[in-house]
Amino acid sequence: MFGIIGIAVIFVMVFGGYMLAGGKMGIILKALPFEMIMIGGAAIGAFLLSNDLASVKHALKDIGKVFKGPKWKPADYRDLLCLLFELIRVARNNPVELEEHIENPGTSAIFSRYPKIQKDHETIDLICDTLRAASMNYDDPHQVEDVLDKRMEASQHHALHSSHALQSMADALPALGIVAAVLGVIKTMGSIDQPPEVLGKMIGGALVGTFLGVFLAYGIVGPFAVRVKAVVxxxxxxxxxxxxxxxxxxxxxxxxxxxxxxxxxxxxxxxPSFQAVEEAVRSLKQDAA
Incomplete structure (x- = not known):
């Protein structure tokens, strides 16, 4: 919701202010399709050139995070704590039973109580791999913590690729706007024999390219990159x-x-509050009893 509101505010403030100052939209609207083809097309082409297919798909998918926000909500953190409590309790009381859960989390009665977490393969793998390693006597806390830190760092580095790709596009857009503007000036110079009224409109159309490149970079694509990074x-x-x-x-x-x-x-x-977690854990103990 805030993403949509933010985009609406940007457009209203920029173009509303321009029109209130006496600016005419006619020149912008006339030049906009051609400038968008040059600038937007070049930006997309550069994006495709600098990323592989998997990265492109990942970036397109991550754009949805601008509007959806973080995947994990406060209730999910409470559920995760409850899930980990159950697994630790089973590990302490019956290691053989734990093995059944971590080897087949898709059919586990414990994991199935938390379907949203169960569907996230990265989270499930992180939990199961760590508990499996502990069951194999790889249980030095400092070594395991170091391994988990490196694993999460690598995972986050991969997840942030979309943000970096979008930021690279944002950085390129002002320069591409200048390219489009220069092409517009070249076109204008080819019509130098025209009257000032015609030349003025042509120069105005050329400057739309510079405006569009800067506007897209700092008003749309750049904020998208920042928001994707924040959500990740x-x-x-x-x-x-x-x-x-x-x-x-x-x-x-x-x-x-x-x-x-x-x-x-x-x-x-x-x-989650201490009381919320305590009540959830108490409920689990009662169900187990």
């Missing part, structure tokens, strides 16, 4: 919570303490 980093807190809880588990803290460590290391705006 926000969703990264979900995996950081997993690291905190599972490393606390390797330190052999009680399950309740492990969950509390994860909760307190969650950013405030998505952190």
């Amino acid at each position: 980093e926000e969703d990264g807190h979900f995996h950081h919570l997993i690291r905190e809880v599972l490393v606390a588990n390797l330190h052999r803290h009680p399950p309740n303490i492990c969950i509390e460590v994860g909760r307190q290391n969650t950013p405030h705006h998505v952190r």
Whole structure:
């Protein structure tokens, strides 16, 4: 919603201010299709040239994050804490039963209670791989934490590729606008024998290219890149919570303490309250009983 509102505000303020100042939209509207073909087409071509097919698909998909926002909501963090609590409790009481869950998370009764998390393969792999390693006696907390940090860093680096690609396009757009403007000036110079009224409109049309390149760079594509980066980093807190809880588990803290460590290391705006987590965990204990 805020993405749509932001785009609307940009257009209203820029073009509304221009018209209130006495500017005429006729010149812009006449030149806009041709300038957009040159600038937009060149930007898209450069984007395709500098990225492979998988990166292009990934970037197009990530543009939706500008409007959808972060994938993980506060309720999902509470569910993740409950999921980890159940898995840690099973690992402590019955390691053989845990193996059944982490080897087949798609059919696990524990994972199936949290369908949104169960559908996220990266999250499930992170949890299962870490618990599987611990069951194989790879349980040094410091080594596991280092491995998880590197894994999450690599994952985030990959996830941020879309933001970097969009930012590269934004950086190129002003220069492409100048290219279009120069072509417009060349066209104008070829009609230098025309009266001033005609030349004025042609020069105005040429300057639309410069305007369009700068406007798209700093008003649309650049903010898109920033927003995609912010959403990716926000969703990264979900995996950081997993690291905190599972490393606390390797330190052999009680399950309740492990969950509390994860909760307190969650950013405030998505952190579930202590009471909410306590009630959810109590409900799980009652169901198990």
